[in-house]
Amino acid sequence: MKTLTKNANAKINIGLQVLNKRSDNYHNINSILIPISLCDIITISESIQFELRSNVQFNITDDENLVMKAAKKFNEALGINKAYSIKLQKEIPMQAGLGGGSADAAVVLKMLNEMNGNPFGDEYLAKLAIELGSDVPFFIFNKPAIAKGRGEILEFINFRREINVLVVFPNVNISTKEAYEALKRTQEQVQEIDYYSAFNTGNYGQIINDFEQFAIEKHKEIREIKDILYENGSFFALMSGSGSAVYGMFDSLEDMAIAAEKLDKYKTYFCKTI
DSSP, X not given: OOEEEEEEEEEEEEEEEEEXXXXXXXXXXXXXXXXXXXXXXXXXXXXXXXXXXXXXXXSSOGGGSHHHHHHHHHHHHHTOOOEEEEEXXXXXXXXXXXXXXXXXXXXXXXXXXXXXXXXXXXXXXXXXXXXTXXXXXHHHHOSOEEEETTTTEEEXXXXXXXXXXXXXXXXXOOOHHHHHXXXXXXXXXXXXXXXXXXHHTTOGGGOOBTTHHHHHHHOTHHHHHHHHHHHTXXXXXXEOTTSSOEEEEESOHHHHHHHHHHTTTSEEEEEEBO
């Protein structure tokens, strides 16, 4: 039986604006998505029945899990009825704004495509991916991109590889649905920020995450983490996605290690941009 193992990389957001609410009840966004080295590990084997095994409890049925949804979506697209045993080693914290579930779903699509002779190109896989979640298409390509629309309109960009990134998970979860509702966006669009230019010119003060204030009001530790990152040499720090993970970028690995020591009551991950 065929078996394949691949990594599913997390992402961070460099800036995140929620521009307006759409007539379909989704929201238009503006963000830069950057893959980082933190990853889940997925192993898929052909099997006589569908099975999902993991080192974490998801508290949902297998049929509700994005990984299983992705596998069945692929079968449907190809018109086949194969079953797979999927082992998911979770390292990316869940409900953290790092895209772990979306990354897993995208990589399952790519793995099954490879296991079945690569019948589909990435563009077609991205069309399947958007049916699973707004940011799943990004992980099909896994390259730095400006994201617009629901997050599926991607403009790939040149971005510095191997920036040192300390990701800090404050052990709290934030509901994406609640975060969007708190912004109370209407159909009138807010003015877009050019995050790419701001980052490249060092104007980091222009780079905001619209969800951050809501998150800080609910969980003061998010502000504390940002402050400690900046106090210990981070040149840029921000909450990722709708939270709750916060990351800091460092020129110095030594500074990053010192910051991690001061944040040892939280889960920390030493990463790089890829």
